[in-house]
Amino acid sequence: MRTIKNIVVHCSATRPEADIGAAEIRRWHVEDNGWRDVGYHYIIRRDGRVEAGRPVEQPGAHVAGHNADSLGLCLVGGLDANGRSAAEYAPAQWAALRRLLGRLKERFPEADILGHRDFPGVAKDCPCFDVRRWLAGEGNA
Numbered sequence: 001m002r003t004i005k006n007i008v009v010h011c012s013a014t015r016p017e018a019d020i021g022a023a024e025i026r027r028w029h030v031e032d033n034g035w036r037d038v039g040y041h042y043i044i045r046r047d048g049r050v051e052a053g054r055p056v057e058q059p060g061a062h063v064a065g066h067n068a069d070s071l072g073l074c075l076v077g078g079l080d081a082n083g084r085s086a087a088e089y090a091p092a093q094w095a096a097l098r099r100l101l102g103r104l105k106e107r108f109p110e111a112d113i114l115g116h117r118d119f120p121g122v123a124k125d126c127p128c129f130d131v132r133r134w135l136a137g138e139g140n141a
């Protein structure tokens with residue numbers, strides 16, 4: 001198994017009504033971007049179901065310069081009904097994220113958990129909330 005230094009939370013940058021999952025995101029990444037597989041390792045659907053993306057053993061394609069030693073999780077959503085950046089995730093998604101991160105932290109205790117936007121040089125708001133504050137219980141969710 002490769003070394004995992006970072007567990008990175010992302011969003012799909014889709015509106016609340018977009019009920020998509022791993023299959024749709026895989027299609028964007030493979031057909032539109034020309035990648036060999038979906039870029040994330042896990043996708044959390046609007047109903048809280050967690051879908052498998054790329055195998056954990058393989059580097060993903062989700063954060064420039066840091067794919068080799070990270071895992072990528074994607075929350076479906078991240079935009080409000082007007083298409084603006086917003087952490088309007090469903091309660092089931094927040095619960096699923098917390099469970100999944102707990103499991104991954106057991107498996108990779110050395111890994112840091114952070115959001116895509118926490119990496120230097122990232123201009124996007126992804127995943128549209130402060131992951132570290134949320135984990136510390138100070139977040140907005």
Ligand SMILES: [Zn+2]
Pocket residue numbers: 009010011062116126127
């Ligand atoms: Zn991202």
